[in-house]
Amino acid sequence: MAAELIRPILTVDVVLLTLHDDRIHVVLQAREKAPHAGRLALVGGYVHPEEDDSTHAAAVRVLRDKAGLSMRVLEQLMTFSGGQRDPRGWSASIAYYTLLPHEDFAARGVTSLKMLPLAEAKGLPFDHDAIVAAAIERCRRRAAYSSLPAFLLPPEFTLPELRRAYEAALGRSLNDSAFRRKIDELRLIEQVAGSVSKASARPAQLFRLAKSGVVEFDRTV
Amino acid sequence: MAAELIRPILTVDVVLLTLHDDRIHVVLQAREKAPHAGRLALVGGYVHPEEDDSTHAAAVRVLRDKAGLSMRVLEQLMTFSGGQRDPRGWSASIAYYTLLPHEDFAARGVTSLKMLPLAEAKGLPFDHDAIVAAAIERCRRRAAYSSLPAFLLPPEFTLPELRRAYEAALGRSLNDSAFRRKIDELRLIEQVAGSVSKASARPAQLFRLAKSGVVEFDRTV
DNA sequence: CTTGTTATTTGCAATTTGCTATTTGAATGG
DNA sequence: CCATTCAAATAGCAAATTGCAAATAACAAG
Numbered sequence: 001m002a003a004e005l006i007r008p009i010l011t012v013d014v015v016l017l018t019l020h021d022d023r024i025h026v027v028l029q030a031r032e033k034a035p036h037a038g039r040l041a042l043v044g045g046y047v048h049p050e051e052d053d054s055t056h057a058a059a060v061r062v063l064r065d066k067a068g069l070s071m072r073v074l075e076q077l078m079t080f081s082g083g084q085r086d087p088r089g090w091s092a093s094i095a096y097y098t099l100l101p102h103e104d105f106a107a108r109g110v111t112s113l114k115m116l117p118l119a120e121a122k123g124l125p126f127d128h129d130a131i132v133a134a135a136i137e138r139c140r141r142r143a144a145y146s147s148l149p150a151f152l153l154p155p156e157f158t159l160p161e162l163r164r165a166y167e168a169a170l171g172r173s174l175n176d177s178a179f180r181r182k183i184d185e186l187r188l189i190e191q192v193a194g195s196v197s198k199a200s201a202r203p204a205q206l207f208r209l210a211k212s213g214v215v216e217f218d219r220t221v
Numbered sequence: 222m223a224a225e226l227i228r229p230i231l232t233v234d235v236v237l238l239t240l241h242d243d244r245i246h247v248v249l250q251a252r253e254k255a256p257h258a259g260r261l262a263l264v265g266g267y268v269h270p271e272e273d274d275s276t277h278a279a280a281v282r283v284l285r286d287k288a289g290l291s292m293r294v295l296e297q298l299m300t301f302s303g304g305q306r307d308p309r310g311w312s313a314s315i316a317y318y319t320l321l322p323h324e325d326f327a328a329r330g331v332t333s334l335k336m337l338p339l340a341e342a343k344g345l346p347f348d349h350d351a352i353v354a355a356a357i358e359r360c361r362r363r364a365a366y367s368s369l370p371a372f373l374l375p376p377e378f379t380l381p382e383l384r385r386a387y388e389a390a391l392g393r394s395l396n397d398s399a400f401r402r403k404i405d406e407l408r409l410i411e412q413v414a415g416s417v418s419k420a421s422a423r424p425a426q427l428f429r430l431a432k433s434g435v436v437e438f439d440r441t442v
Numbered sequence: 443c444t445t446g447t448t449a450t451t452t453g454c455a456a457t458t459t460g461c462t463a464t465t466t467g468a469a470t471g472g
Numbered sequence: 473c474c475a476t477t478c479a480a481a482t483a484g485c486a487a488a489t490t491g492c493a494a495a496t497a498a499c500a501a502g
Contacts, residue, residue, distance in 0.1 A: 007228035008270050010313060047302075049229050049311035055302040079300045079315045081268075081276040090270035092231060094300045094313070144439075160449070175491055180450075182490095200500035201448035218365075220441060381480070396460055401481075403459095421469035422479035444502085451496070458489070465482070472475085 008081070009091035012059045013044035013128065015077065015135035016067075018102050018115060019152040022164050024139075026121040026132055027105055029067060030112045035087045036125035040114055042132070043067050044093065055094040063098075068110050071098045073151050073214055077135050085127045093126075097135040099151040143169035147188055147215040158196050158204035159183070166221060179221070186217055229302070230312035233280045234265035234349065236298065236356035237288075239323050239336060240373040243385050245360075247342040247353055248326055250288060251333045256308045257346035261335055263353070264288050265314065276315040284319075289331050292319045294372050294435055298356050306348045314347075318356040320372040364390035368409055368436045379417050379425035380404070387442060400442070407438055 016027035028040040045062040052058040056076065063069045074096050081092035105113065121132055142148045149165040150157070157165075163179050183189060190210045195203040209215075237248035249261040266283040273279040277297065284290045295317055302313035326334065342353055363369045370386040371378070378386075384400050404410060411431045416424040430436075 006270050008231050008268065010229055010231065047229065047313075049227050049304065053303055055300060055313060076299050078297050079276060081315070082274055083270065092268075092276060092313070092315070094302070141437075158449085176449090177451075177492085178490055197499070198448065200446075202450080202498040204449055216362075379480090397480090398461080398482075399459060416467095418468070419479070421477070423467045423469095423481075425480060446501085447499090449497075449499100451494105453494085454492090456489100456491075458487105460487075461485090463482105463484085466480075468478095468480105470475100470477080472473105 006090075009086060009089055010047040010055075011044055011086075011091060011093040012047060012055055012062055013042040013080075013093050013095045013131055014059055014063055014074070015042060015095065015097040015132055016069075016105070017097065017099050017135065017139060017152070018105055019165060019168055020102055020115060020117075022168055023117055024136065024152075024168050025115045025117050027100075027113050027115050028121065028124070030114070031125070032112075039125050040116075041125050042095075042128050043113075047094075056096070059094075059096045067113060069100065069104065071100060072212075073148070074098045075214070077131070077138055080127055080131055082127075093131075095131045095135070097138065099139070099148065101152065101154045103154055139169055140171060144220045145217050147209060147211075150188075150209055151214070156192055156194070156206045156208050158206060160204055162189070162207070170221075174221070182219070182221055186219075188215065227311075230307060230310055231268045231276075232265055232307075232312060232314040233268060233276055233283055234263040234301075234314050234316045234352055235280055235284055235295070236263060236316065236318040236353055237290075237326070237334075238318060238320050238356065238360060238373070239326055240386060240389055241323050241336060241338075243389055244338055245357065245373075245389050246336045246338050248321075248334050248336050249342065249345070251335070252346070253333075260346050261337075262346050263316075263349050264334075268315075277317070280315075280317045288334060290321065290325070292321060293433075294369070295319045296435070298352070298359055301348055301352060303348075314352075316352045316356070318359065320360070320369065322373065322375045324375055360390055361392060363435075365441045366438050368430060368432075371409075371430055372435070377413055377415070377427045377429050379427060381425055383410070383428070391442075395442070403440070403442055407440075409436065 018025050018027055029043045031037050031039055031041050043066055047055055047058040059074060077095040077097045079092055079094045083090040085091060143166060149169040152165045153161055163174055167173050187210060189207040192206045192208050194206045197203040239246050239248060250264045252258050252260055252262050264287055268276055268279040280295060298316040298318045300313055300315045304311040306312060364387060370390040373386045374382055384395055388394050408431060410428040413427050413429050415427045418424040
């Protein structure tokens with residue numbers, strides 16, 4: 001059957017999101033090869049069936065090899081496909097998204113990575129604008145009922161930091177005392193020794209997530 | 222580069238969900254060809270790059286050609302991939318899910334389709350058990366904040382029917398008067414002329430969705 | 443020690459939700 | 473033709489949740 005002979009191109013693309021100045025930013029990478037060599041785009045690459053056990057594994061490999069990153073969370077977003085999105089031919093790209101603390105990205109020496117605020121991450125090659133938009137939307141929804149925004153922060157964080165991460169992800173401000181109550185009732189975090197001082201004011205207590213992965217709740221934050 | 226030469230198999234699979242006796246059921250189809258010829262499995266097929274504009278279009282085509290169905294909603298679930306899931310080789314399947322009123326399915330003459338309650342839709346070929354489980358979980362979550370369960374019903378339905386559809390999708394019973402209040406506040410439905418009588422009791426008013434597609438809300442049902 | 447600043451807690455008021463009782467509309471059967 | 477029955481639809485109130493704002497705590501700087 002002809003359909004079995006014409007096999008489309010299969011790639012993965014990863015939307016890297018991070019927090020900077022209380023705003024979500026996208027981390028992009030300058031492309032090394034054609035098409036669109038030199039332009040900023042999502043971190044991505046071909047799926048290698050002979051070495052990747054799954055597209056998830058492919059995304060992990062691409063992040064490691066091209067960006068030197070290993071993530072605490074890497075979730076599948078959705079698959080984008082069609083004959084027009086890539087000049088090399090009919091393709092399907094399984095898109096993933098991940099959140100990383102600003103420090104993780106800044107600490108590396110991978111100079112090809114650039115962090116852009118959402119408003120500036122436009123006009124990207126392929127259909128990467130659409131992929132970024134879908135990732136943002138997914139994160140926004142997921143932020144309302146999961147611990148996802150905590151992964152924008154380092155493993156230890158203060159409650160005000162956590163609230164600002166939620167606010168950035170949700171795109172709206174939250175009532176501080178109600179937020180504390182919710183987080184407390186959800187048993188999401190646990191105290192760790194130490195605190196963080198800011199300028200000259202009362203230091204904030206440090207916390208960490210009680211569970212390592214993303215936790216979903218039934219209620220909304 | 223070798224990776225560009227070895228291209229994996231690309232397929233689509235659709236999880237058809239419907240309502241019967243106030244329970245979610247999965248609609249499966251007996252496979253015509255190997256592998257697993259004759260066994261019940263998800264409706265699916267190869268992506269045909271030369272005729273499908275996207276994997277979504279491929280899913281629509283497969284539903285039409287193999288099951289004679291055209292759906293009001295067809296949403297992408299996620300992509301399942303790996304070297305072990307299909308004996309034909311390394312493959313990626315973009316899974317979709319759809320909800321259909323029981324009547325739509327029952328009315329067709331497509332005898333290869335079988336409706337099974339969730340508990341009996343186990344031991345399916347490939348990784349279809351996992352795909353079904355993911356679809357059920359996605360629908361359950363999505364039911365809490367969207368009009369999705371309404372698509373388990375015909376275009377016109379009563380409020381008690383709508384509540385039972387939500388209950389089936391959510392897997393828990395809802396308070397009737399609170400449900401009516403919410404649905405009313407969300408402006409989800411509008412009255413249509415006519416009503417449905419049940420045994421000998423007060424007839425229930427008929428409604429239809431105010432908007433044609435799935436609507437998401439911020440609050441929870 | 444006083445002031446400034448942010449973290450954290452506390453105490454209601456307002457809103458939302460859950461539950462139960464009441465009312466309504468149509469069919470049934472004397 | 474009216475009383476009865478059943479499920480739909482509404483109404484009323486108690487309990488739980490949320491939003492707001494004031495009060496308190498901790499630390500640094502002067």
